[in-house]
Amino acid sequence: xxxxxxxxxxxxxxxxxxxxxxxxxxxxxxxxxxxxxxxxxxxxxxxxxxxxxxxxxxxxxxxxxxxxxxxxxxxxxxxxxxxxxxxxxxxxxxxxxxxxxxxxxxxxxxxxxxxxxxxxxxxxxxxxxxxxxxxxxxxxxxxxxxxxxxxxxxxxxxxxxxxxxxxxxxxxxxxxxxxxxxxxxxxxxxxxxxxxxxxxxxxxxxxxxxxxxxxxxxxxxxxxxxxxxxxxxxxxxxxxxxxxxxxxxxxxxxxxxxxxxxxxxxxxxxxxxxxxxxxxxxxxxxxxxxxxxxxxxxxxxxxxxxxxxxxxxxxxxxxxxxxxxxxxxxxxxxxx
Amino acid sequence: xxxxxxxxxxxxxxxxxxxxxxxxxxxxxxxxxxxxxxxxxxxxxxxxxxxxxxxxxxxxxxxxxxxxxxxxxxxxxxxxxxxxxxxxxxxxxxxxxxxxxxxxxxxxxxxxxxxxxxxxxxxxxxxxxxxxxxxxxxxxxxxxxxxxxxxxxxxxxxxxxxxxxxxxxxxxxxxxxxxxxxxxxxxxxxxxxxxxxxxxxxxxxxxxxxxxxxxxxxxxxxxxxxxxxxxxxxxxxxxxxxxxxxxxxxxxxxxxxxxxxxxxxxxxxxxxxxxxxxxxxxxxxxxxxxxxxxxxxxxxxxxxxx
Amino acid sequence: xxxxxxxxxxxxxxxxxxxxxxxxxxxxxxxxxxxxxxxxxxxxxxxxxxxxxxxxxxxxxxxxxxxxxxxxxxxxxxxxxxxxxxxxxxxxxxxxxxxxxxxxxxxxxxxxxxxxxxxxxxxxxxxxxxxxxxxxxxxxxxxxxxxxxxxxxxxxxxxxxxxxxxxxxxxxxxxxxxxxxxxxxxxxxxxxxxxxxxxxxxxxxxxxxxxxxxxxxxxxxxxxxxxxxxxxxxxxxxxxxxxxxxxxxxxxxxxxxxxxxxxxxxxxxxxxxxxxxxxxxxxxxxxxxxxxxxxxxxxxxxxxxxxxxxxxxxxxxxxxxxxxxx
Numbered sequence: 001x002x003x004x005x006x007x008x009x010x011x012x013x014x015x016x017x018x019x020x021x022x023x024x025x026x027x028x029x030x031x032x033x034x035x036x037x038x039x040x041x042x043x044x045x046x047x048x049x050x051x052x053x054x055x056x057x058x059x060x061x062x063x064x065x066x067x068x069x070x071x072x073x074x075x076x077x078x079x080x081x082x083x084x085x086x087x088x089x090x091x092x093x094x095x096x097x098x099x100x101x102x103x104x105x106x107x108x109x110x111x112x113x114x115x116x117x118x119x120x121x122x123x124x125x126x127x128x129x130x131x132x133x134x135x136x137x138x139x140x141x142x143x144x145x146x147x148x149x150x151x152x153x154x155x156x157x158x159x160x161x162x163x164x165x166x167x168x169x170x171x172x173x174x175x176x177x178x179x180x181x182x183x184x185x186x187x188x189x190x191x192x193x194x195x196x197x198x199x200x201x202x203x204x205x206x207x208x209x210x211x212x213x214x215x216x217x218x219x220x221x222x223x224x225x226x227x228x229x230x231x232x233x234x235x236x237x238x239x240x241x242x243x244x245x246x247x248x249x250x251x252x253x254x255x256x257x258x259x260x261x262x263x264x265x266x267x268x269x270x271x272x273x274x275x276x277x278x279x280x281x282x283x284x285x286x287x288x289x290x291x292x293x294x295x296x297x298x299x300x301x302x303x304x305x306x307x308x309x310x311x312x313x314x315x316x317x318x319x320x321x322x323x324x325x326x327x328x329x330x331x332x333x334x335x336x
Numbered sequence: 337x338x339x340x341x342x343x344x345x346x347x348x349x350x351x352x353x354x355x356x357x358x359x360x361x362x363x364x365x366x367x368x369x370x371x372x373x374x375x376x377x378x379x380x381x382x383x384x385x386x387x388x389x390x391x392x393x394x395x396x397x398x399x400x401x402x403x404x405x406x407x408x409x410x411x412x413x414x415x416x417x418x419x420x421x422x423x424x425x426x427x428x429x430x431x432x433x434x435x436x437x438x439x440x441x442x443x444x445x446x447x448x449x450x451x452x453x454x455x456x457x458x459x460x461x462x463x464x465x466x467x468x469x470x471x472x473x474x475x476x477x478x479x480x481x482x483x484x485x486x487x488x489x490x491x492x493x494x495x496x497x498x499x500x501x502x503x504x505x506x507x508x509x510x511x512x513x514x515x516x517x518x519x520x521x522x523x524x525x526x527x528x529x530x531x532x533x534x535x536x537x538x539x540x541x542x543x544x545x546x547x548x549x550x551x552x553x554x555x556x557x558x559x560x561x562x563x564x565x566x567x568x569x570x571x572x573x574x575x576x577x578x579x580x581x582x583x584x585x586x587x588x589x590x591x592x593x594x595x596x597x598x599x600x601x602x603x604x605x606x607x608x609x610x611x612x613x614x615x616x617x618x619x620x621x622x623x624x625x626x627x628x629x630x631x632x633x634x635x636x637x638x639x640x641x642x
Numbered sequence: 643x644x645x646x647x648x649x650x651x652x653x654x655x656x657x658x659x660x661x662x663x664x665x666x667x668x669x670x671x672x673x674x675x676x677x678x679x680x681x682x683x684x685x686x687x688x689x690x691x692x693x694x695x696x697x698x699x700x701x702x703x704x705x706x707x708x709x710x711x712x713x714x715x716x717x718x719x720x721x722x723x724x725x726x727x728x729x730x731x732x733x734x735x736x737x738x739x740x741x742x743x744x745x746x747x748x749x750x751x752x753x754x755x756x757x758x759x760x761x762x763x764x765x766x767x768x769x770x771x772x773x774x775x776x777x778x779x780x781x782x783x784x785x786x787x788x789x790x791x792x793x794x795x796x797x798x799x800x801x802x803x804x805x806x807x808x809x810x811x812x813x814x815x816x817x818x819x820x821x822x823x824x825x826x827x828x829x830x831x832x833x834x835x836x837x838x839x840x841x842x843x844x845x846x847x848x849x850x851x852x853x854x855x856x857x858x859x860x861x862x863x864x865x866x867x868x869x870x871x872x873x874x875x876x877x878x879x880x881x882x883x884x885x886x887x888x889x890x891x892x893x894x895x896x897x898x899x900x901x902x903x904x905x906x907x908x909x910x911x912x913x914x915x916x917x918x919x920x921x922x923x924x925x926x927x928x929x930x931x932x933x934x935x936x937x938x939x940x941x942x943x944x945x946x947x948x949x950x951x952x953x954x955x956x957x958x959x960x961x962x963x964x965x966x967x968x
Contacts, residue, residue, distance in 0.1 A: 042832045043803075155695075184694035184859050189903035189916055196913075211832045214905035218913070238909040255837040256907040257862035259889060266866065268838035272802055529748040536707055537813065538736040538766030551753045 002072075004172060004205050005031040005054070010067035012046075012053045019277045022065065023049040025229035028303075031222070033172070036199055036206045038216025038237065040252065041226035044273055047209045048097065050226070051175045054207070055094045056084055072172065090120070093166040095159075095176040102162065103150040109161055110146040116168045135164040138202075139194050156187030160194055167198070174206045180215060192219050213252050217241050225249045228274050228284040234303070235310030245312035245320040247289045250327040267327070283315070291316055291323055371629020377622035381615075385436040392430035396586045399425045410605060419607040423598040431586050432611050438587040439569045439619065442502055446568030449507035451561035454514025455553060461515065462522025463545050473519070476512035484509055488571055489580055497582050502575060506568045514560035518553050525549050559630055566623040573616055588612035644721045646821060646853050647683040647706060652676055653714030654701050674928070675701040677877035678715065685820075688847060688854045690868030690885060692861060692900065698877040699857045703825050706855065707741055708732070719821075737767050740814040744826035746806035750798045756782075756809055757794040763817040781816040782809070786842055804835040808842070815846070824856045828863060840866050861904055865889055870958075873897050876933045879952065883959030893961035895938050932964065940965055 012024040117128035133143040180188040225233040233246040254267040271288040282297035400408040419428035461472040576589025595609035654676040675698040693699040743749035782790035785808040828836040872882040881894040899918035935941040952960040
């Protein structure tokens with residue numbers, strides 16, 4: 001399987017109130033072609049910033065502070081801005097958070113689709129219209145509804161329309177930021193199924209950014225868990241969810257309810273994420289980790305392999321089975 | 337799972353530090369030099385107005401005579417008369433300093449009146465809606481249709497020229513703008529859940545209006561008030577200049593009127609009519625700078641353009 | 643025993659804006675947000691109401707707390723008609739029944755300190771001033787904010803979502819109510835923060851012997867805190883029963899779709915196509931007969947003619963679908 005996206009030691013820094021905050025700090029990611037990757041983490045962990053950095057749409061007060069982004073071998077950051085902009089929407093496209101509110105309320109969907117297809121795609125009008133109908137069909141929307149205005153669509157339909165727009169120029173990769181968060185569960189499932197079908201039929205690769213690991217388990221074969229600007233665990237979703245190898249991932253799993261299993265006590269994760277303008281010394285999760293050792297606060301743990309293509313940035317990754325057992329219990333007074 | 341464990345979890349959370357409001361304001365001013373300039377200008381004038389009695393070397397209405405018994409008329413600026421004298425022998429500088437009082441008084445009082453009336457109307461119309469809202473907004477529309485200066489002139493001509501009348505006139509004409517905007521804000525706020533929360537915790541509708549919603553519109557009221565200051569000062573000056581002010585009052589407007597009537601321009605007595613003009617411009621400009629800076633404080637998105 | 647809350651045929655309609663032709667015809671289109679709900683909540687019960695947006699569930703919550711007037715039907719609290727309560731009785735009612743809101747940042751006045759926010763019910767409902775300080779601190783401790791003095795003078799924007807939601811809970815509990823309605827209490831919070839609030843709610847329920855009514859679109863939440871659940875669709879109850887039973891053996895096609903649609907945190911989970919297609923309809927013009935029939939794969943002739951009524955499918959478990967009597 002060829003590698004579509006290779007991110008190497010990427011860092012993104014914000015300037016806020018005169019301080020520099022590293023929202024993304026030394027992130028490594030590899031995405032093979034035709035695979036969907038779930039990027040999971042709490043609010044403020046940097047996942048949205050990472051998504052925007054990949055797409056090249058960082059806000060004005062943020063900048064890339066290091067590292068590289070290679071799409072199909074080409075270094076995106078080394079390109080001139082014009083060349084990079086040409087890549088946007090053609091090779092990578094983006095479905096931002098609250099995308100359903102990003103549709104222009106005064107234009108019909110047909111006109112908005114046309115604009116993307118003719119301006120960026122260079123298609124003549126008739127061809128653009130045909131493609132728009134095709135795209136609506138691909139996301140499960142009735143092509144006749146191209147005549148409508150956004151407010152005539154429900155939330156889920158608007159979300160699917162935005163996905164259709166993102167697909168306009170047949171990108172290789174879609175990055176979706178919280179694509180289903182604001183939607184009701186049945187609609188959520190419809191949008192997820194749409195994405196799944198696109199992955200299957202068009203061989204679409206995607207990075208799905210979300211705070212809900214259940215969404216990732218449904219849709220993505222690969223998962224990256226992010227905390228305080230770093231990737232703490234990365235691997236095949238099946239292995240990562242069945243046998244998490246990082247205390248934070250264990251925490252996420254224990255906090256996520258499972259409708260298929262009997263009701264068990266959900267275990268919350270103590271405390272709150274660190275202030276990134278003054279990141280703690282050593283492992284960033286250590287202040288909240290019940291398994292933390294003194295060594296954890298000395299230096300940042302390097303990622304260690306814990307399985308096939310599965311790595312965890314934890315000093316105690318080797319003891320994962322014992323830690324998992326302890327993490328599942330409601331409260332332990334001391335680390336094992 | 338015991339409360340104690342939950343409590344531990346809560347305690348482990350980061351401690352919220354209430355930021356000093358004064359410190360934040362100071363920091364903001366530092367970043368916004370134009371607002372700072374406006375504030376300084378205002379402070380200077382307010383101080384001058386307050387201390388006018390001490391600063392002015394002469395009584396502004398006193399007709400002065402030179403040592404040789406001659407009328408000290410139309411003297412050029414000198415050590416004794418910093419800005420010279422009028423054609424009737426009055427000290428210009430003293431007039432300037434004391435003239436700050438009526439201008440600032442009118443400005444600030446009118447601003448307060450506009451802010452108060454605008455807030456009350458906006459609050460009541462926005463929250464109660466229905467008939468009350470419609471009536472008040474029709475009234476606002478009516479007032480907005482009136483031409484400003486002519487109306488003020490008529491009012492003052494009928495009711496008599498005094499500072500109170502001028503303040504009244506300005507307040508009567510400027511409240512609709514404030515009211516409309518505050519009403520919109522109140523409409524949005526009424527939909528917020530904290531209003532419903534207030535209801536479910538037993539608050540009466542009046543309490544919700546005046547205790548819960550009102551504090552959230554104070555910034556807007558202040559903004560419109562500060563805009564009204566400039567208008568009020570200019571109105572007073574205009575009225576005085578046009579001769580509708582009180583006959584023996586001293587204000588920058590009357591100074592200009594006096595100067596004009598005495599053909600000071602032809603006689604090139606710049607020290608007489610230029611200073612009051614500049615003062616007017618500065619005070620109005622200061623008001624504008626402050627309100628703009630304050631707007632950016634209220635709506636930080638305006639700042640992002642920088 | 644008199645149930646704490648009881649409703650028969652509860653209805654709530656909202657007028658819609660009329661077009662000119664409608665006005666000339668004398669028509670007045672309305673949205674029937676709640677269209678005939680029968681509900682019984684006994685003291686000590688924890689009941690859940692599940693539905694998507696547009697189902698009317700939020701309106702039910704508002705009706706139960708008399709935040710909006712009824713359009714029809716009956717609703718009683720401890721045997722008394724809620725809509726007939728006079729001002730004095732209403733104050734008493736407010737002391738007994740409180741609401742926890744969905745978005746903590748929206749549910750508190752952004753200009754008030756935490757102390758002021760939590761004290762609001764005490765101020766309005768006549769608790770002597772000298773008791774306020776202690777009761778506010780006690781309430782904050784109760785919801786897991788162990789050092790209340792750290793929070794008392796803070797403003798809402800200085801707290802995290804989880805902390806602020808605890809404050810909202812503290813405000814609801816400070817007056818010592820016996821009945822708590824929670825409207826989507828954790829949907830605005832991250833999954834990792836939710837567990838803390840949910841455990842808190844469970845613990846509080848037990849400790850304070852609360853009767854609770856939880857409204858949510860999230861079945862997993864309802865399963866965690868509610869013993870019995872009702873499923874709502876376009877203003878009507880389509881299924882009700884013990885929560886576990888509802889999730890393991892859903893009888894109504896809509897409930898079955900809801901259960902199937904929830905993603906699970908593991909890779910081996912059901913991914914079959916959902917039986918329900920399309921989107922929730924609009925309440926202003928519901929179809930004849932069963933409201934779900936346009937989306938339901940099992941619809942047959944009777945579904946268009948007659949609205950199904952709730953019938954028992956197992957002890958304590960009712961469902962409104964013609965399939966049960968077919």
